[in-house]
Amino acid sequence: MGVSIKNDTKLRVGLLGGEPWSTKMRDRIRDWLGVKGINCYGSSEMYGPMFTECSEQDGIHVWGDIAYAEVLDQETGERVAPGERGELVLTMLQKEALPMIRYRVGDITEINTEPCPCGRTHPRIRRIFGRVDDMLIIRGINVFPSQVEHTLMSIPEVGDHFEIVVDRKGALDTMLVRVELKKEAFTDNIIQLMELRERIAYRLRGALNIGAAVELVEPDTLQRFEGKAKRVVDRREI
């Protein structure tokens, strides 16, 4: 409708949450919309969205007097060291009608106990890396769709939308990542397109520690989602 959020509105800050997102995405929101994206975190079982980043944009402050946050190893259930990744467990310290004790929200993150440059000393959680139930185990390796997303976002020729197809051939799991080629990245030179595919596969292997096949698809052809995206098709039969 010809309205530019960046130039025609006074919107400057957005509290964004609900879905894992990357620093790259935050930078793009800033560049395109002129909006400073403040990561926000919560769940309806707590009080809804309640914790946010500060102006430093470096981790979400958990108000330590309201909530006690722990990060556990998913397999052993033991607490991991600060900075290590695991499953977030929250205990609400002032909730009365519906007590929540070591509640498994289901999100994967890391805790940072260092004081923030803003002066606050509450622990911070780093960004949400994914959901416990999003995690795929492919050939014994844990893979999060968010890792695929972050890798793809660093490759300018492809878009934001992707699909992961997991299948099993014989005894071996296979992983296929389908990603939309950007219109402006299309070239008539088929060798360059093949090189792009190889580059994406190489980057994915580096990020995931597992080989994935890559398929380039036409722009605007993968399914769009409102709310939480479902990007995984798991065809393996158990």
Place this chain on the structure above:
Amino acid sequence: MYEKYRIKQLSIFSENRPGRLAALAKAMMEEDVNIYAFSIAEGAGYGVIRALVDHPEKAFKRLSSMGVTVRYTDVLAVEMEDRPGGLYGAVGALAEAGINIEYSYAYSGKRCAVLILRVEDPDAAAERLLEKGARLLEISQFT
């Protein structure tokens, strides 16, 4: 001065799925666009369709409006005699001129056969081909 020999080929990014080519061909029919020649280069799971048509701009507009990923690529169109030895005549001139071909396809038109060439530097290639006595189609023949 060699610009007039740069023929606007349509290059289309297309997934390999049933009905895709038919949908593109139907759109060309509806636009009353005649396809002189086309080729499909096969990638992995996708293809690049290359087409030479009589009205490239009309075709481009329609395809874009359908959301198709399409772009122009400059190619040269070399006339060949439509008889045994015709291809040799055209390719021989290329070899002498030391021109490397990225890809090529051909069609047999009403008046003559045409060899379509994608080369790195179409202007330099056109110059050398003309020097060797080749006849090139001009862009005015595709409007």
